[in-house]
Amino acid sequence: MPITSLTSRWRIPTRVRPLYRDADGVLHVTGFAEARAILLADVRQAGFKAETMQKIPPRLRIKPPVLFQDGPEHREQRTQTARFFTPAAVQARYLPLMEAVAGQLIDELCRARQADLNHMAARMAAGVVAEVVGLNASPLAGLARRLDRLLHADLEIGLSLARLPAYLNVQRLVLDFYRKDVRPAIRARRAAPQDDLISHLLSKGRTDQDILIECITYGAAGMVTTQEFICVAAWHMLREPELRDRFVRGELQERQSILYELLRLEPVVGHLFRRAASDLVIESEGEKVHIPSGVLIDLHIQEINADARAVGAEPYEFRLDRRLEKGVNPAVLGFGSGPHRCVGEYLAIAESDVFLRRLLALRGLRILQEPRLGRNESIQGYELRNFILEVAE
Ligand code: HEM
DSSP: OOOTTTTTTSSSOOOSEEEEOOTSSOOOEEHHHHHHHHHHSSEEEEEEEHHHHHTSOGGGGGOOOGGOOHHHHHHHHHHHHGGGGHHHHHHIIIHHHHHHHHHHHHHHHHHHSEEEEHHHHHHHHHHHHHHHHHHHOOOHHHHHHHHHHHTSOOOOOOOOOOTTTHHHHHHHHHHIIIIIIIIIHHHHHHHHHOSSSSHHHTTTTTHHHEEEEEEEHHHHIIIIIHHHHHHHHHHHHOOOOHHHHHHSOOOOOHHHHHHHHHHSSSSSSEEEEEEEEEEEOOOOOOOEEEOOOTTTEEEEEEHHOOHHHHHHHSSSSSTTTTOOOOOOOTTTTTTTOGGGGOHHHHHHHHHHHHHHHHHSTTTTEEEOOOOOEEEEETTTTTESSOOEEEEEE
């Protein structure tokens, strides 16, 4: 199908080599095998402002959230919370909620006849994250709005006079989120623990401040990503009636293949960053490449996902008949790989499927205003704003 990626203009113009160093010493990776080997090697998280957090003086430092942890402690938290993210948990616990939230959003769209898809997708994604984390006491619309504002604020830490207004704004947004969403949820779970992430963290003796940071992390990891993916998938399917039809009529497996192939082409998290924690040796095209300890590594996910050695011919084309090597995720590195690989993959695919199936089945649905393509710095990816849909009479 002749589908061109929305973000194709951000691609590296000619694919250089699977690995190359730039003048600043940063190692850039565009090859799949090399990227996977690096993500499994002795590296530390260097994306999502993880290194900014390390600059905070130790006495003020809080326990790092899951995304910034490494080693045994990280493995332990993943193992202990894995039960929230299994396909069985998605089916039994979260699918009914997904259907209910999607149903409500679609009803509202049908009544109002117009809506911004980005706002609808934010509420869908926030509803699911809130349930997993345990932030479901406050009304969803307000929670989605607060998280959306917070996750799009400039989170760069570093106090200078010029940056003071931005810094104070973030403080205000964090405090608002804490007071209205996190603190009430913690209080309720201290009184009566439930089967969710906040209750788990409380059982491990984590402080309110630690829990607040985990809530922001899960919000960023689970909400912004799914919100933008739903928008980009809808954008492609609304422009390609044949694909939309196939999705709406298809069985679960076919719908999932469409979503995975779209995520491969349009990875929401555009770059992953790591820092080599020791001297590394990586195989690349039959040669050994030495990566000295301390080197910053930038993994270019769009190019990696289109590495023809891994995904076959016409790597920038949308194709449902790709034959990937055993063990390669159909979204290639769309959900990452190695110790930090996404825990929310099944949730994300299920909620996108539930929402998009209902949305795209609406008769008379069309794009009233094309979305504005922007960049989201926290996930190093795209965002589609002012994406107005209309349901014609
Ligand atoms: C389409 C939607 C999504 C995409 C594209 C996505 C993508 C990713 C990627 C690429 C990573 C790896 C980060 C790294 O290696 O540095 C990641 C990690 C993570 N994701 Fe997702 N994600 C999505 C949805 C979700 C959802 C719905 C949740 C939870 C509710 C979630 C929770 C997480 C968490 C907690 C991590 C960190 C895991 C760790 O560090 O051990 N994600 N995600």
